[in-house]
Amino acid sequence: MIDLNAAHYEKRKLISLVENRTIHSLNNAELNIFETHQQASQVLLKFSEPVLASMIKGKKVMHLENTHSFGFLPGESVILPSNELMCIDFPEATEQNPTQCLALAFSETKLKEAVEILNNRGTKQNGKEWSMTDYNYHFTNDIAINQILQRLIFIFTEKHPSKDIFADLLIQELIIRILQTESKSIYLKKALTDSNNDRISFVIKYIQDNITEDLSIEFLSEKAYMSESNFYRTFKHELGSSPNDFIIEERLKVAESLLRNPKISVKEAYMASGFNSFSYFCRIFKKKKNLSPTEFKEKSRFLNVEKRGIK
Template identity: 80%
Template structure:
C-alpha cells in the first residue's frame, strides 16, 4: 500500500476536515493529496486535466457520470478525463483514521508521448494503434504501479533541482503500465466471452483451462499460430508481462481462491493451481502477497 512521505506531513496545512488539499506542482504534472477527517457525503470535485486518482488510506464511495457507483479502497486507482465531475462519499473518515487519496493531474501532451512511445515499438496484434486509455477505468494497482506512485510521492515532496526530469520519466512508465494493465484486463474479459476473436484472448482462455499442464512457449505459440519469438514479443508488448509471468499470475489467483476455502489444505491448493514445486510456490506466493500460503490461509479464515 502507499504511504505519504514525512515531507508531506511537515509541509501540509490542515485548513478543513473534508477533502483538505495539499498541492505539489511540477512542469508537466500536479500531485494533489486529499485528507478527510470527518464522515461526509456528496462532496464534489473536478480537475481541468486528466487525473489518476489512487486511494492511500480509508474508503470512499465514488459516483461518476455514466458509471455505476463503486467503493474505492487502498491499492486501487481510477483514470478520469478532464473536467469529469466526481461526487464522493466518505463513510468511514474520522480524526484518528482519516481517508487519504492522491490525485495525479497529467498533461494531455505527456499522455500522448507515452502512447507514441508504445506505437513506435509496435502496434497491437490486430494492427490497431495504441491510444490513450479508456477513462473511468477502475483497477487494482499491481506491484510496479504501486512502486511508481510511491516514488512519485517522494519526488514531488522532495527538494531536488532535477525532480521535473525524474517525474517525467516515471509518469511515462506509469502511463505505459496502466495501458498494458487495461489491455490485459480487456483480453481477460474477452477470453470469457469471445475467445476466438483474436489470438491473445484465445491463448489466455487456453492458459486458464490448462493451468495444471505444461505451458511452454513453444506450445502456446503453436496454439496461437505464431513463431515463438513473435508470440513472446506480441504478448509482452500488449500485456506488459511475459507469458510465463502471466501463467504465474493466473496460478496464484487459483491458489488464493482455494486457500480461502477452510476445507482446502495448502498442499491441495498448491497441487490444484499447477505449480510443480512446493518450495517455489511458497516463495513466489510470499513475494506477491507478503504472506506465506499458510499465513494467508489463516488470515483469510479469521477475517473471511
Template identity: 85%
Template structure:
C-alpha cells in the same frame, strides 16, 4: 500501500475539513493531496486534464459518469478523462481517521510522449494505436504502480533542482504500466465472454482451462497461430508481462482460492494448481503473497471461522 512523506505534513495548511487540498506543481504534472476530516456527501471535483486518482487512507464512494458507483479503497486507482466530474461521498472520515487521496494530473504532452513510445514498439494486436483511455478505468495497483506513486510523492514534495527530470521519467513509466494494465484487463474480460475474438484472449482461456498442463511457449504460440518470437513479443507488449509470468499468476490465483477452502490441504492445492515443484510453489507463493501457503491457509481459515 502508499504513504504520505513527512515533507507533505510540514508544508501543507489545513484550511478545510472536507477535501483540504495541497498542490505540488512541476512542468508536466500536478500532484494534489486531498484530506477529509469529517463525513460528507456529494462533494464535486473536476480537473481540466486527465487525472489519476489513487486512495491512500480511508474510504470514498465514487459516483462517476456512465459508471456504477463503487467504494474506493487504499491500493486502488481510477483514471479519469479531462473534465470528468466526480461526485464523492465520505462515509467514514473523522478528525482521528481522515480520508487521504492523491490526484495526479498529467499534461497532454507527457501522455503523448508515453503513448508514442509504446507505439514505436508496436501497435496493438488489432492494429490500433495505444492511447490514453477516454473512459473511467478503476483498477487495483500492482506492486510496481504503488512503488512509482510512492516515489512520485517524495519527488513532488522534496526540494531538489532536478525533480522535474526525475518526475518526467517516472510518469512516463507510470502511464505505460497503466495502459498495459488496462489492456490486460480488457483481454481477461474478453477471454471469459468472447475468447475467439482475438488470439491473446483465446490463449488466456486456453491457459486457464489447461492450467495443470505443461504450457510451453511453443504450444501457446501454436494455439495463437503465431511464430514463437512474435507471440512472445506481442504477449509482453499487450499484457505487460511474459506468458510464463501470467501462467504463474493464474496458478497462484487458483492455489489461493483452493487454500481458502478448509477442506483442501496445502498439498492438494499445490497439485491442483499446476506447479511441478512443491518447494518452488512455497517459495513463489511467499514472494507474491508475503505469507507462506501454511500461514495463508491458517489466516484464511481463521477468518472463515469468525464469519460463522
C-alpha cells in the same frame, strides 16, 4: 500499499476536515493529497487535466459521469479525463481514521507522448493503435504501479534540482503500465466471453483451462499459430507481462482462491494450481502477497470467522 512520507506532512496544513488539499507542483504535473477527517457526501471535485486518483487509506464511494458508482479502497486507482466531475461520499472517515487519496494530474502532452512510445514499438495485434480507450478505468494497482506512485510521492516532496526530469520519466512509465493493465483486463474479459475472437484471448483461455499442464512458450505459440518470437513479443507488448509471468499470476489466482476454502490444505492448493515445486510456490506466493500460503490461509480463516460474527 502507498504511504505518505514525512516531507508531505511538513508542508501540509490542516485547514478543512473534508478533502483537505495539499498540492505539490512540478512543471508538467501536480500531485494532490486529499485528507478527510469526518463523514461527508456529495463532495464535488474536478481537474482541468487528465488525472490518476489512487486511494491511500480509508474508503470513498465514487460517482462518475457515464459510469456506475463504486467503492474506492486502498490499493485501487481510477484514471479520469480532463474536466470530469467527481461526486464523492466518505461513509467511514473520522479524525482517528481519516480518508487519504492522491490525485496525480498530468498534461495531455505527457499522455500523448506515452501512447506514441507504445505505437512506435508496434500497434496491437488487430492493427489498431494504442489509446486510452476507457477513461473511467478503475483498477487494482499491481506491485509496479504501487512502487511508481510511492516513488512519485518522494520525488514531488524532495528538494532536488532534477526532480522534474525524474517525475516526467516516471509518469511516462506509469501511463504505459496503466495502458497495458487496461489492455490485459480487456483480454481477460474477452477470454471469458469470446476467446475465439483473437489469438491472445484464445491463449489466455487455454492457459486458464489447463493451468496444471506444462505451458511452454513453444507450445503456446503453436496454439496461437505464431512464431515463438512474435508470440512472446506481442503478448508482452499488449499485456505488459511475459507469458511466463502471466501463467504465474493465473496460478497464484487459483491458489489464492483455494486457500480461502477451509476444507482445502496448502498442499492441495499447491497441487491444483500447477506449480512444479512446493518451495518455489511458497517463495513466489510470499513475494507477491507478502504472506506465506499458510499465513494467508490463517488470515482468510480469521476473516471468515469475523464475517460470521463468531468470537
